[in-house]
Amino acid sequence: MPLPSYALGVVEASVYAPEVLARGLPASQLSGGQPEDRGVSAEPIVASAPLLSLQGIGLSFGGVVALADIDLSVRQGEIRAIIGPNGAGKSSLINVISGVYRPDRGRIGLHGASYAQVPTQRLAHLGVARTFQNLALFKGLSVLDNVAAGLAYKVRSNFAGQVLGIGRSREERRDSLNRADQILDFLDLAAVRDRLAGTLPYGLQKRVELARALVAEPRLLLLDEPMAGMTASEKTEMASFVRAARDRFATTVVLIEHDVGVVMGLSDRIAVLDYGRKIADATPDEVRNDPRVIDAYLGVASDNEDGAGI
Amino acid sequence: MAAIPAEFSSAPVLPKWVAPVLLLAFAYGVVPLVGSSYLFEAILLPFLALGLAGVGLNILTGYAGQVSLGSAAFMAAGAFAAYNFNLRIDGLPLIGSIVLAGLVAAAIGIVFGLPSLRLRGFYLAVSTLAAQFFVQWALTKFSWFSNNSASGVIDAPRLSIGGLALDGAVGRYLFALTIVAVLTFLAHRLVSSQTGRNFIAIRDNETAARIIGIPVLKTKLLAFAISSFIIGVAGVIWAFAYLRTVEPDGFDLDRSFQILFIIIIGGLASIRGAFFGAALIVVFPLALSRLGGFLLGDVFDSGVLDMSQRIVLGALIILFLILEPDGLVALWDRIRRRLLFAWQST
Numbered sequence: 001m002p003l004p005s006y007a008l009g010v011v012e013a014s015v016y017a018p019e020v021l022a023r024g025l026p027a028s029q030l031s032g033g034q035p036e037d038r039g040v041s042a043e044p045i046v047a048s049a050p051l052l053s054l055q056g057i058g059l060s061f062g063g064v065v066a067l068a069d070i071d072l073s074v075r076q077g078e079i080r081a082i083i084g085p086n087g088a089g090k091s092s093l094i095n096v097i098s099g100v101y102r103p104d105r106g107r108i109g110l111h112g113a114s115y116a117q118v119p120t121q122r123l124a125h126l127g128v129a130r131t132f133q134n135l136a137l138f139k140g141l142s143v144l145d146n147v148a149a150g151l152a153y154k155v156r157s158n159f160a161g162q163v164l165g166i167g168r169s170r171e172e173r174r175d176s177l178n179r180a181d182q183i184l185d186f187l188d189l190a191a192v193r194d195r196l197a198g199t200l201p202y203g204l205q206k207r208v209e210l211a212r213a214l215v216a217e218p219r220l221l222l223l224d225e226p227m228a229g230m231t232a233s234e235k236t237e238m239a240s241f242v243r244a245a246r247d248r249f250a251t252t253v254v255l256i257e258h259d260v261g262v263v264m265g266l267s268d269r270i271a272v273l274d275y276g277r278k279i280a281d282a283t284p285d286e287v288r289n290d291p292r293v294i295d296a297y298l299g300v301a302s303d304n305e306d307g308a309g310i
Numbered sequence: 311m312a313a314i315p316a317e318f319s320s321a322p323v324l325p326k327w328v329a330p331v332l333l334l335a336f337a338y339g340v341v342p343l344v345g346s347s348y349l350f351e352a353i354l355l356p357f358l359a360l361g362l363a364g365v366g367l368n369i370l371t372g373y374a375g376q377v378s379l380g381s382a383a384f385m386a387a388g389a390f391a392a393y394n395f396n397l398r399i400d401g402l403p404l405i406g407s408i409v410l411a412g413l414v415a416a417a418i419g420i421v422f423g424l425p426s427l428r429l430r431g432f433y434l435a436v437s438t439l440a441a442q443f444f445v446q447w448a449l450t451k452f453s454w455f456s457n458n459s460a461s462g463v464i465d466a467p468r469l470s471i472g473g474l475a476l477d478g479a480v481g482r483y484l485f486a487l488t489i490v491a492v493l494t495f496l497a498h499r500l501v502s503s504q505t506g507r508n509f510i511a512i513r514d515n516e517t518a519a520r521i522i523g524i525p526v527l528k529t530k531l532l533a534f535a536i537s538s539f540i541i542g543v544a545g546v547i548w549a550f551a552y553l554r555t556v557e558p559d560g561f562d563l564d565r566s567f568q569i570l571f572i573i574i575i576g577g578l579a580s581i582r583g584a585f586f587g588a589a590l591i592v593v594f595p596l597a598l599s600r601l602g603g604f605l606l607g608d609v610f611d612s613g614v615l616d617m618s619q620r621i622v623l624g625a626l627i628i629l630f631l632i633l634e635p636d637g638l639v640a641l642w643d644r645i646r647r648r649l650l651f652a653w654q655s656t
């Protein structure tokens with residue numbers, strides 16, 4: 001297994017769990033030193049303990065089998081790609097991990113706890129953030145407020161306090177704007193900070209969505225085709241942001257992407273889905289040479305090469 | 311927007327509070343001195359009541375994205391609740407009755423907001439009709455609500471705040487203005503707070519809102535509660551300050567639609583928009599009847615007026631939906647920006 005770059009000392013504090021790392025960042029110091037509400041104390045990473053483990057996940061819609069008996073284990077700090085042809089069940093898998101779908105069978109393990117359905121409402125508290133295949137920004141809010149919304153799970157002031165400007169509401173607002181601004185700088189979005197999110201070009205909206213997910217400094221980041229519809233240079237840029245995010249926040253990344261070139265360069269391991277089944281799960285090099293993957297993913301081409309599948 | 315030339319942003323803009331403060335100073339200091347009783351009775355009082363109702367509905371529909379056709383029911387709940395609190399609790403100051411009435415409307419709003427946890431858009435709108443029909447039915451059916459008066463009619467109590475009698479046209483105007491100003495200010499604070507941004511997030515993408523940890527169910531019910539509170543108080547103003555005598559039938563589905571039109575024409579998700587829309591809805595029939603009478607003379611009787619009102623209003627709504635979906639308020643902002651620009655380039 002290739003060592004994740006943070007383990008090679010790229011980020012000093014990265015042998016600790018993300019919340020420890022997060023506390024070392026100026027953004028978190030501004031939060032008044034309150035411990036992150038994640039319910040797990042900071043312990044050194046046990047490199048082999050999976051952060052996310054799926055066991056025997058099955059999901060179907062009417063007659064359509066979206067996922068069949070999927071096992072998946074994702075280690076802390078890894079960038080794990082999920083690839084597969086259209087309709088293979090990739091988005092369904094992310095939806096199962098984030099609790100949007102309840103699987104018919106199987107269990108989802110998230111750092112220690114095991115769920116039949118992940119509680120979506122508590123997802124942010126569990127340290128999980130995600131983006132969507134189709135843009136899911138809040139069009140009527142500014143870029144800054146979209147990103148700050150990623151910290152909504154921490155808000156404890158109530159509406160009366162907010163309306164009257166008393167209690168912790170002002171401090172909360174200041175804190176989340178500070179952190180949002182830092183993420184905007186980090187992802188090179190500061191120039192569009194005050195624009196309405198819906199007015200940005202597509203590629204930037206995708207990046208704002210990444211920012212909204214990252215601002216919570218999640219332990220697990222689920223990205224559903226973050227580079228879809230982008231130009232080659234935008235893809236390269238996005239890939240470097242994903243890598244930088246992993247390095248800076250020690251975030252574990254699960255990433256769906258169609259562009260095999262990008263995936264090979266970015267990920268530590270790749271799982272391949274086809275018709276809801278996992279047909280491979282290995283390093284990029286192994287996957288590249290796996291005949292079953294070539295068959296399924298590039299099926300037509302390889303058939304034609306053999307001249308057998310017409 | 312990117313299209314705004316740099317000149318606009320470098321314009322010496324006044325602080326945001328200046329315009330509302332000037333407007334209030336005018337409304338308190340000048341209008342009572344110069345206004346005729348026609349202005350108060352026929353224009354300003356209904357304008358204030360409907361504008362406030364529009365603010366309430368805009369919080370629910372414009373900001374939180376939950377369509378409601380039950381606004382008139384919440385107005386009725388507020389009006390009849392205030393009437394009964396005032397009648398049955400000795401020594402309760404008027405303002406106490408009004409706050410309690412708002413809370414009753416809020417509670418009813420929460421109950422009829424429960425379907426929003428499952429239903430969306432068109433289906434939710436239809437389910438809010440239940441509130442409309444239920445409240446109107448209950449107020450007509452149980453004469454206790456109207457202190458056993460014939461056909462459910464209630465008469466407003468004398469208005470006074472802190473011993474100051476406010477029964478004349480000007481007094482009732484000041485009474486309404488004060489309540490509307492306070493609630494509008496609070497509503498403005500609300501929509502620019504974290505809760506207000508949560509409303510918008512749920513409106514724009516409910517799944518994403520849930521994923522990032524916004525308490526969607528709680529927030530939706532809160533939107534129903536706050537919206538119904540404000541609309542309920544608007545109902546009190548409608549009944550106590552404007553009409554003085556109301557019956558449940560005055561709060562029918564037509565009234566609910568009227569308030570919905572106010573926020574569509576004025577501008578969804580805009581506090582100012584509710585007042586723009588209310589102004590148009592109030593002034594428009596008066597202007598139309600003057601104009602019709604002037605052009606057509608006696609042919610333009612009340613039947614023709616009513617029909618032409620509906621036709622023109624319907625056309626206006628369609629026009630707005632197509633040409634200016636952001637309503638009068640967007641139109642106004644654009645014109646103002648043009649003028650400012652023209653003024654600056656001279």
Ligand SMILES: Nc1ncnc2c1ncn2[C@@H]1O[C@H](COP(=O)(O)OP(=O)(O)OP(=O)(O)O)[C@@H](O)[C@H]1O
Nearest residue numbers: 061064065066084085086087088089090091092093
């Ligand atoms: N909510 C749903 N209702 C019905 N069928 C669904 C639903 N979600 C997914 N499916 C079906 O499940 C299968 C897997 O879909 P999924 O979206 O997970 O594929 P995918 O791998 O993400 O594809 P793509 O690359 O096109 O995004 C498809 O046949 C799809 O039609």
Ligand SMILES: [Mg+2]
Nearest residue numbers: 090091092133
């Ligand atoms: Mg997909």
